[in-house]
Amino acid sequence: xxxxxxxSCLAFISAAYGCGTxxxxxxxxxxxxxxxxxxxxxxSWPWTYHVVIVGEHNKGSGSNEDIQKLKPAQVFTHPLWxxxxxxxxxxxxxxxxxxxxxxxxSPVCLAESSDNFSAGTTCVTSGWGLTRYNAANTPNLLQQAxxxxxSNEQCKQHWGSNISGVMICAGGAGATSCMxxxxxxxxxxxxxxxxxxxxxxxxxxxxxxxxxxN
Numbered sequence: 473x474x475x476x477x478x479x480s481c482l483a484f485i486s487a488a489y490g491c492g493t494x495x496x497x498x499x500x501x502x503x504x505x506x507x508x509x510x511x512x513x514x515x516s517w518p519w520t521y522h523v524v525i526v527g528e529h530n531k532g533s534g535s536n537e538d539i540q541k542l543k544p545a546q547v548f549t550h551p552l553w554x555x556x557x558x559x560x561x562x563x564x565x566x567x568x569x570x571x572x573x574x575x576x577x578s579p580v581c582l583a584e585s586s587d588n589f590s591a592g593t594t595c596v597t598s599g600w601g602l603t604r605y606n607a608a609n610t611p612n613l614l615q616q617a618x619x620x621x622x623s624n625e626q627c628k629q630h631w632g633s634n635i636s637g638v639m640i641c642a643g644g645a646g647a648t649s650c651m652x653x654x655x656x657x658x659x660x661x662x663x664x665x666x667x668x669x670x671x672x673x674x675x676x677x678x679x680x681x682x683x684x685x686n
Contacts, residue, residue, distance in 0.1 A: 538576060543568040548682050550675065559636055562670045564682055582679065583672045591623040595642055619643055627668060640671040 545568040550560040619642040627641035
């Protein structure tokens with residue numbers, strides 16, 4: 473997948489450059505309605521990547537950012553991934569060489585299997601997906617939007633049996649992010665095909681097993 477949308481819940485508790493703690497603090501204005509989102513503060517989401525280019529905020533050709541272009545050695549897709557139902561929507565990329573950590577590059581925190589994120593928890597989605605359903609190109613600058621989590625019961629009221637236990641829903645009256653095949657898209661909820669994400673708490677055991685074996 474060339475463009476990644478990732479949902480980050482706001483709990484910055486680790487040491488500098490540690491997982492989940494950006495050296496540059498994000499500024500999220502809430503449920504912004506500027507094309508259902510807003511430009512992110514440069515490098516305030518240092519675990520978001522474009523293909524395997526880390527440390528990037530502006531993916532335009534004229535950017536002079538201190539980026540690292542890393543080669544993937546292997547890609548591990550969940551064996552039960554279903555592109556029709558979007559179940560088990562998770563992959564891991566093993567790099568051929570490690571990334572150099574710093575203010576613009578840091579690891580992402582992964583939720584533990586025992587963690588519980590209740591409905592209404594404020595999270596942030598970030599990425600370079602389309603900002604309008606009919607846009608010709610994706611934005612050069614990293615975008616973000618503040619979203620509340622929904623319970624799966626709430627989500628099923630709109631999406632029925634499409635919602636499974638390995639999914640988590642997020643979205644509000646303003647911004648959202650969603651997948652319109654074959655690439656991510658961020659538009660209003662009424663135009664979303666699927667405003668849900670992989671529930672890491674339910675998939676953490678597969679992540680741990682894959683990392684341990686490789």
